[in-house]
Amino acid sequence: MNAVLVAVGIMLVLSLLRINVVLSLTIGALAGGLASGLNIKATIDAFVGGLGSGATIALSYAMLGGFALAISRTGIPEVLVKAILKLVQREGDSQKKGLAKALIFLVLLALAIMSQNLIPVHIAFIPLIVPPMIRLMNMLEIDRRLIACILTFGLIMPYMFIPAGFGLIYQDLIVTQMGLAGLEVAMQDVPKAMAIVALGMAAGLAGAFIAYRKPRKYKQVEVENTNELEKEMKTRNIIFAVIALVVSLAVQIPTGSMIIGSLVGIIILYATDALKWKEADNVLSDGMRMMAFVGFVMISANGFSAVINTTGDVEPLVANAMELFGGNVSIAVFVMLVVGLIVTMGIGSSFATIPIIAAIFVPLAMELGLSDLAIICLIGTAGVLGDAGSPASDSTLGPTAGLNVDGQHNHIWDTCVPTFVFYNIPQVIFGWLAVVFFL
Known part of the structure; x- marks a missing residue:
């Protein structure tokens, strides 16, 4: 059996059985390596060799987590949450509750979108903004699965469609890798090719609003460092926090380093006393700890990716699928999209998937007679599939x-499964329709 299917299949099954994601990735990688014919030493060497490439990402997230929690101590999240709380006058006022819900949805959606393009801090804003809102979400009985879908939409749709920030990086990666595979395309064609797929994600978001519109009750659990709405907030600290965010962004963009950007922001908070020296060590440690799990998963995912590449079974997976369906272009496109979904589900990164699939899909697509726009759409969609x-x-x-700061939101069943259903399925459908449209 194909080693890629074995590795990804085992990883997904174990994850659905609530086995720790890091363990699932490790076991899946070992199983995939052995299934490909590699011995245990070669498999472990490939896995360990890939871990190092995830170290920079892990450190970036740790620094961002520390910076985010430090910013939260200045009172910015509380200002936002208090503004929303003013809209909720009393429990029976459904109109005010509806307005507060809508404001929460819009704020989180806007922040998620801006985090990819306008202010490219990626997921660092989530531990800054979401935990202080948990108590309010519980009061309003908002289904957190809907919030997960809103955030994931804002984290994915912008980079696949808008050529700025992370979107510029992703789209440049598509153009570069397609060029290396033998097809030169223009950067300005990427948003055109991905527009229909972006519309598919919007349709998925609308579906999530319908599916999770009913109230869902959660226990009010006091969470350390998040329930501080009554603390005194100093205007000067909020001003310095805004300055720290702006300077951090100004440093991050030219250097391309989230680590340096976060470090500069933290130094500003230290220097201005917006972050108290006696509290700083605990705050930064708590913030880094909060994002440590993400870092470990990303490191493990890089090891998993290295094993998949070492097996050499991605190309046979595509070739065998193509032979199975003959020269039927529509079915071939569907198969390639599904292969992209499988690869990205295992690796966990659209950016890491593009180099893997472009070298294989571009020659096959050219042989099938697809237009340049159709091939861009195929590569871009196959890459982004599975990120959600x-x-x-x-x-x-x-x-x-x-x-999940209060332990009431399961990663697999409350985030992964809902986002898979409402984004990957529409992406496959709209992506397939887009490729056929551009034929």
């Missing part, structure tokens, strides 16, 4: 990190 729903993706790990 993957247990190893930061687009699912980030929302879980924020929503």
